[in-house]
Amino acid sequence: MGDKTNENIVIVGAGESGIRAAENIVNKGWEGKIIVIDKEPNTPYQRPPLSKEVLSNKDQLKSLPTTGYDQLVNENVEFFLGTQVLDIDRKNKIVHLESTKIPYSKLLLATGATPRILPGFEPDETRNILYLRTIKDSLRIKESLGKGKKIIIVGGGFIGLEVAASARQQGSDVLIVEAAQRLLQRAVPKEIAVKINELHKQNGVEILYDTTIKTTIEENEEKYLELSSGRTEAFDALIIGIGAQPNITLAQESNLEIENGIKVNCNLQTSDPNIFACGDCCFFPNDAFGGQYLRLESWRNAQEQGEFVAESILGINDTYNRIPWFWSDQYDKTLQIAGLPHLGETLIYRQVSEGNDIYFHFSKEKKLVGVSGFGSNKIAKQIKIAEKLMEKQAIIEPEELRKPDVNLKALLKQYQLQ
Amino acid sequence: METKVWIEACMFDDIDEEDLVRFDYGDRTFAIYRTEKDEIYATDGLCTHEQIHLEDGLVMGKTIECPKHNGKFDFTTGEAKRAPVCINLKTHSTKVENGTVYLLLSEEQ
Numbered sequence: 211m212g213d214k215t216n217e218n219i220v221i222v223g224a225g226e227s228g229i230r231a232a233e234n235i236v237n238k239g240w241e242g243k244i245i246v247i248d249k250e251p252n253t254p255y256q257r258p259p260l261s262k263e264v265l266s267n268k269d270q271l272k273s274l275p276t277t278g279y280d281q282l283v284n285e286n287v288e289f290f291l292g293t294q295v296l297d298i299d300r301k302n303k304i305v306h307l308e309s310t311k312i313p314y315s316k317l318l319l320a321t322g323a324t325p326r327i328l329p330g331f332e333p334d335e336t337r338n339i340l341y342l343r344t345i346k347d348s349l350r351i352k353e354s355l356g357k358g359k360k361i362i363i364v365g366g367g368f369i370g371l372e373v374a375a376s377a378r379q380q381g382s383d384v385l386i387v388e389a390a391q392r393l394l395q396r397a398v399p400k401e402i403a404v405k406i407n408e409l410h411k412q413n414g415v416e417i418l419y420d421t422t423i424k425t426t427i428e429e430n431e432e433k434y435l436e437l438s439s440g441r442t443e444a445f446d447a448l449i450i451g452i453g454a455q456p457n458i459t460l461a462q463e464s465n466l467e468i469e470n471g472i473k474v475n476c477n478l479q480t481s482d483p484n485i486f487a488c489g490d491c492c493f494f495p496n497d498a499f500g501g502q503y504l505r506l507e508s509w510r511n512a513q514e515q516g517e518f519v520a521e522s523i524l525g526i527n528d529t530y531n532r533i534p535w536f537w538s539d540q541y542d543k544t545l546q547i548a549g550l551p552h553l554g555e556t557l558i559y560r561q562v563s564e565g566n567d568i569y570f571h572f573s574k575e576k577k578l579v580g581v582s583g584f585g586s587n588k589i590a591k592q593i594k595i596a597e598k599l600m601e602k603q604a605i606i607e608p609e610e611l612r613k614p615d616v617n618l619k620a621l622l623k624q625y626q627l628q
Numbered sequence: 629m630e631t632k633v634w635i636e637a638c639m640f641d642d643i644d645e646e647d648l649v650r651f652d653y654g655d656r657t658f659a660i661y662r663t664e665k666d667e668i669y670a671t672d673g674l675c676t677h678e679q680i681h682l683e684d685g686l687v688m689g690k691t692i693e694c695p696k697h698n699g700k701f702d703f704t705t706g707e708a709k710r711a712p713v714c715i716n717l718k719t720h721s722t723k724v725e726n727g728t729v730y731l732l733l734s735e736e737q
Contacts, residue, residue, distance in 0.1 A: 230711055256712070277677065277712045510698060513711055535698065544696075587684040590695030594686040619646070 217242035219523060220305055220312055222295050222460065223320030224248035226256065226509055227489030229276045230516030231318055231523070236285045238524055244287045245312055247305070251292030252345055254279050258509050260348035261369055262539055265355065265376035274345070298464040300482055316484055316523045319461055319472055320516065323454035323490035323507055328364065330425070331450060337426065338433065338447040342369055343454070354447035357381035362435055362445045364423055366393040368538045369451035371406065375540040378413050385443060386410070386417045393417070396552050397536075399569050401559070402545065402584045413541055423448075454507055456491040469493045471505040476529040477522040478515060486523055488515035497531035498600065499550060499579070510535045533600045535593075546589055548597040551580030558611045560592070568592050572608045595622050602626070634723065634730040640668070641727065648692065648703075650683035653733065658720065660729060661687060661703050668722045669703050670731050676708065676715035 219235060221228045224246050232244050248254070254276040264271065283289070296306045304313050325341040327333070333341050340351050351373065355361065359382040363370045366388035374384045393403045410417060418437070426448070427434040434442050456471040467473040467481035471493030478494060479486050489512040495501040514532040521528060535548045554571025561567055566585030573579045581596035583589030595618045599606070602625040610616050637651045643662040650673055651658045657673035659682045673681055675694040684695040692703045699713030706717040721732035 233711070273678065277714045281714070517711070537696070587680065587695040590684050591686045594693060594695075594698075598688075 214240065214242040214315075217315040218313060219244050219316050219318065220314040221246045221318045221320060222248075222305070223318075223322055223489070223491075224250070224254040224276075224289065224291065225320060225322050225489065225512060226276060227322075227512035227516040227519075228318065228320035229254050229278060229282065230513045231320060231488060231520045232282050232287050233278045234517045234520030235523065236282065236287065238520060238526075240524065242315070244282075245290065245314075246282075246287060247290040247293050247295055247307065247312075249292065249294045250344060253291075254289075255345055256509075257343075260345060261342060261372035262376060264345070264348045265352050265373065266379045295460055298460060298485075300464055300485070303484060314484070316486065318519060318523060319480070319485065319487040319491060320489045320512075321457035321460060321472075321487075321491045323456050325451070326453045326455050328423075328450050328452055331364075331423070331448070337428075338445075339426075340447055340449050342373065342449065342451060351447070351449060354449075355380040355382045358383065359446045360444055361385070362387060362423075362443060362448050364448065364450045365452040366390070366417060366419075367451055367453065368394070368397070370449070371410065371540055372538060373449055373451065374410060374415050375413070378415060379541075384415045385445075386415060387421050387423055387437060388417060388419050389422050391419050398545070398547065398582050398584075399551065399557055399571070401557075401569060402567075402582055405567075405584055406540065406545070409541060409543055454490065456493075456505060458491060461487070461491075469503070473503075476501070477527060478519040478530060479522060486519050488512070488519040494530060496534075497529045498533055498603070499553070502550075504534070504550075506534055508534065508536045531601075533597045535597060543585065544587060544589070545582070545584050546593045547580070547582045548593050549578070549580035549600050551582050553579040556608045558608045560611055560614070562588050562592055568596075570596060570608070570611050572606070576605050576608060578604050578606055592618055595619055598622055599625060630734045632732050632734050635733050637670070637722075637729045637731045639727055640724050640729055643668075643729075646687050646689075648683065648685070648687055650681060651731070653731075656733075657681065658731060659683060659692065659703070660722070660731070661692065663690065668724055668729055670720040670722045671701070671703050671706055672718045672720075675699055675701075675713060676717055677713045 255274040304311050355377050361377045361382045361384050363386045377384050422438040424436045461472045472487040473493050474487050490507045493505045538545045551571040556572040558570040566588040568583040571580035583593050643649050646664045648659050648661045659673045661669045677699050680696040686693045690704045693700045700710040701717045706719040723730050
């Protein structure tokens with residue numbers, strides 16, 4: 211690589227994506243410095259447990275630190291935590307922090323996303339209007355849960371549903387208010403949404419569809435929420451999970467190209483060749499789906515893009531084509547999705563075993579474009595095989611997968627031989 | 629002191645080609661793998677990331693992928709191969725006699 215010892219790779223964001231990038235840059239033998247900056251003061255941590263185990267289990271904080279962080283510290287990766295990046299001087303290749311400035315040869319923006327704020331319901335701890343993104347948010351929500359506490363959750367997306375499950379496990383009364391006519395409109399097929407609706411009802415959650423929230427009313431130290439239906443509900447905490455938006459301010463102020471996120475090419479390189487972006491903040495083309503531009507908010511995407519972008523930064527050119535994958539845990543059930551189910555036009559059902567259901571999503575051209583499963587970990591094998599079939603751009607007669615005796619792995623082997 | 633003994637675990641035919649089965653022994657749990665070449669390997673049964681049982685994971689070649697968070701291990705060596713796992717999986721010696729699979733396990737005495 212030549213003498214790189216005086217060169218810096220600067221990473222903004224110590225979330226999953228930033229850490230995986232740093233890790234892979236180290237693994238690839240980079241001899242220069244690596245500097246990771248994050249505005250959060252905490253040791254880098256994993257976010258998936260924030261809506262699940264952290265809310266329902268005391269001991270979870272022990273296993274929260276991001277795996278691999280300790281090794282990075284040992285590898286002399288330098289961390290500036292609790293530190294804001296004020297701006298990027300692209301011309302001189304310098305990032306300005308409050309206390310210092312750091313030159314870079316390559317810069318990675320792994321700035322993540324921030325909860326979308328519902329106008330009129332800005333986060334307000336004193337009024338118990340709460341959002342979830344950070345460990346601080348999660349611990350604050352946890353404080354508000356407990357036996358008999360009235361929790362209203364706005365938004366029946368994954369965050370809302372996972373928080374609802376955790377809140378029920380803590381004995382809270384839970385009401386979910388969803389603006390759409392069903393749960394997870396774009397994310398999962400109706401068949402799975404119906405099952406998730408059932409699961410929450412069985413666990414004592416009330417779900418209101420086609421409903422929005424209007425205003426909060428405080429009376430004699432009691433808090434009430436007025437709904438679009440006219441109904442008024444008392445609450446102890448209002449938890450809002452209506453999606454997230456990419457953190458693009460820094461990129462925007464640096465005049466990088468922005469669309470639904472920081473726009474990058476197939477190498478995850480921004481409109482400035484020395485600046486890259488990965489994870490929740492980036493809007494990227496996915497070659498596995500014909501170069502379609504996507505922005506994904508998921509742990510696995512954050513990991514895979516972090517790993518991938520490390521190589522791009524080091525000058526290894528490849529085309530990003532990983533299959534999106536996502537999971538959610540609610541109560542004792544799990545849901546897994548791979549690919550882009552919403553591109554599917556034909557839905558094929560396959561039962562793995564009692565209570566373990568898989569749906570394959572096919573495009574008009576009989577290309578497998580997505581798979582979604584609901585049940586226990588027993589769904590995982592078929593989801594993973596489907597994921598590998600998608601990597602192979604498999605064209606399959608959809609009806610074949612309906613047949614219980616068709617062995618998915620054998621099918622995959624055929625594609626691997628081709 | 630620690631001694632190791634061969635423990636009868638399962639029948640060779642219980643394991644599909646390029647797949648694994650779970651084997652519980654006392655309060656311990658193991659994963660026993662059969663490769664495409666009919667070799668048998670064994671590791672501890674739980675992923676080193678969040679203690680998820682590997683029995684529902686996918687075996688491809690020499691790799692086991694955790695059913696939950698997609699960590700990967702080479703089950704022939706136990707080596708952690710993909711984040712989020714970074715701690716290797718413990719492996720155990722195996723033998724097959726008359727169609728029965730045995731694991732070499734330590735017995736606390």
